[in-house]
Amino acid sequence: MSTNAVDQQDTKPENDAEVHASIHDETIGHGNTPAAWTCVLIMMAGALVSSIGFVIASWLWFNIGLGVMVAGLIVGFAMRKAGYGVGGSKLKNSGH
Secondary structure, three states: OHHHHHHHHHHHHHHHHHHHHHHOOOOOOOOOOHHHHHHHHHHHHHHHHHHHHHHOOOHHHHHHHHHHHHHHHHHHHHHHHHHHOOOOHHHOOOOO
8 A cells, every 4th residue: 555655656756747847848038028118117117206295295196107107018018019029019129
């Protein structure tokens, strides 16, 4: 009975590793594109402005920061549609 338990434990990690490897065969972009970086940087600037506006109790600056964050989303979406996102046409290597 003890050998059967050992056999099951020995084969299970191999099967889990194979399953894990098959799940991760397809590469995903992880957002490492000009569209993603631009979107995040604009949104971080908006968050900074909004945070400062919140601390100094200025609803004007708080809302301006929120507007900048929304603009960052729009810019990121537009850049992705223009081909600067994951799998975009502008990021393909042309062989030069």
